[in-house]
Amino acid sequence: MWIVPESAITGLVDEQSAFDAIEATFAAMSRQDAYNFPVVREGLGAGRQYGFKSGLDRVGHLLGVKAGGYFPGNAERGIPNHQSTVYLFDPDSGKPTAMVGGNLLTALRTAAASSISIAHLARKDAKVLGMVGAGHQSAFQMRAAVRQRAFERVIGWNLHPEMLSRLAETAAELGLPFDAVSLEELGAQADVIVTITSSFDAILHDAHIRPGTHLACMGTDTKGKQEVDAAILARASVFTDEVAQSISIGEAQHAVAAGLLEEGAIVEIGAVINGTHPGRASAEEITVFDGTGVGLQDLAVASKAVELAVERGLAQEIAF
Numbered sequence: 001m002w003i004v005p006e007s008a009i010t011g012l013v014d015e016q017s018a019f020d021a022i023e024a025t026f027a028a029m030s031r032q033d034a035y036n037f038p039v040v041r042e043g044l045g046a047g048r049q050y051g052f053k054s055g056l057d058r059v060g061h062l063l064g065v066k067a068g069g070y071f072p073g074n075a076e077r078g079i080p081n082h083q084s085t086v087y088l089f090d091p092d093s094g095k096p097t098a099m100v101g102g103n104l105l106t107a108l109r110t111a112a113a114s115s116i117s118i119a120h121l122a123r124k125d126a127k128v129l130g131m132v133g134a135g136h137q138s139a140f141q142m143r144a145a146v147r148q149r150a151f152e153r154v155i156g157w158n159l160h161p162e163m164l165s166r167l168a169e170t171a172a173e174l175g176l177p178f179d180a181v182s183l184e185e186l187g188a189q190a191d192v193i194v195t196i197t198s199s200f201d202a203i204l205h206d207a208h209i210r211p212g213t214h215l216a217c218m219g220t221d222t223k224g225k226q227e228v229d230a231a232i233l234a235r236a237s238v239f240t241d242e243v244a245q246s247i248s249i250g251e252a253q254h255a256v257a258a259g260l261l262e263e264g265a266i267v268e269i270g271a272v273i274n275g276t277h278p279g280r281a282s283a284e285e286i287t288v289f290d291g292t293g294v295g296l297q298d299l300a301v302a303s304k305a306v307e308l309a310v311e312r313g314l315a316q317e318i319a320f
């Protein structure tokens, strides 16, 4: 069994390998070659969330689970609020094959998912990237997003303005100008909007969003969370990683519960990747990607990390 500690992950899986691994995973899910098991997610009190995301990819030969969650007090301890570990097993024998640090991989696989949605759904002429959220994940989201379109500018809003420096610094690292804006300005100017917050109420409202916008809603991964008004999903074409998660723990939970969106109208992004759904229908269409985060994403990037770590002598082997 291989151990790939969190400290070995940096520099191992880059944005392109995460994009490729996750795109292949979404495609496999849409072909029914791979599926996720029901998510276990428990509130531990004081805002802490803990759970298990798992699945099987029959063709990719992956079986495993990510155990982890969100611990909002960690920032004061100097460690990321998100903490997770991925365990991989041989799908034929059930024997454990690897234990892999999942913190950086979670950020990479989550950013890869929204960037895949931008690659397949955003208008080709998108120039302005809007960021809602400035926490740990936001920098990864921005770095992955700007690879997909010729963005000329980044604009951002965050509930806690003191955190906006993260967006400014990341944009500077990417050679792009950054402006902090109001939500009205963000909706009026952004061609692509990534939301990545811990919000439990809609931040973006229907009136904020203009035709042609692509939204990647990435923060809502638990029952009760919400980043955008259900009315936006009602007039948009809605795509997701997995419909079952989208309607239960994703952004679409609210629109579906309110009767504004039919479950059957939500399209898995894998169908667009496989070419069985055409994706964006017009330059005016609003597209929403409800990125709930599926276990198979974690298994895919963890497996890539093991492959690269073994190749580079960074994995420890233990008899188990």
Ligand code: NAD
Pocket (backbone or CB within 6 Å): 070, 081, 082, 106, 107, 110, 132, 133, 134, 135, 136, 137, 138, 158, 159, 160, 163, 196, 197, 198, 199, 200, 201, 203, 218, 219, 220, 221, 291, 292, 293, 294
């Ligand atoms: P973080 O704690 O570092 O940052 C939290 C962000 O949310 C900050 O921008 C903060 O200002 C904002 N925020 C906090 N409370 C808010 C509120 N009530 N209203 C509006 N904004 C609020 O967290 P992070 O690691 O950047 O993660 C952000 C979110 O993304 C978390 O909710 C996490 O669960 C989620 N997440 C989703 C996936 C996925 O696959 N979909 C993966 C990882 C993380």
